[in-house]
Amino acid sequence: MQGGLTQGLGYALHEEVTFTPEGEVAQQGFETYRLPQAGDTLPIQVDLYEGAPSMGPLGAKGAGEIPILNVAAAVACAVANATGSRVQALPLTPPRVLDLLCGESEALDLGRIAEDW
Known part of the structure; x- marks a missing residue:
């Protein structure tokens, strides 16, 4: 579980692929593509609650991807609550969070989605 949470923190805080002006991927290795390591996290207590059954093919349930997806949403909600943006x-x-704090983040064009959705 700790590994999935650490991976989720990487997705939420570090991992990003960017491109050079020539259109090449700027991150050519782990020297320039920051991945979280075990030392980047603190021990985490996890409380599991059984929910409604969600059975997949052959009765299988998802396990590894579940903690990865929720971490970024939780961090984003915390930052939104703290910044009001x-x-x-x-x-x-850090530059994106600073933009949120200063009110300088650009709004995404979501014209196809209703504002009150």
Whole structure:
């Protein structure tokens, strides 16, 4: 479980692929693509609650991907609550959080989605 949460923190805070002006991927290795390591996290207590059954093919349930997906949403909600601004892009790098604090983040064009959705 700890590994999935650490991976989720990477998705929420660090991992991003960017491109050079020539259109090449800027991160060519782990020297430039930051992955979280065990030392980046603190011990986490997890309380599991059985919910409605969600059975997949052959009776299988998802396990590994579940903690990864929720971490980014939880971090984004916490940052939105703290800054009073809508979080619209991940990862939440320090410059992006500073833009949220200063009110300088650009709104995404979501014209196809109703504003009150």
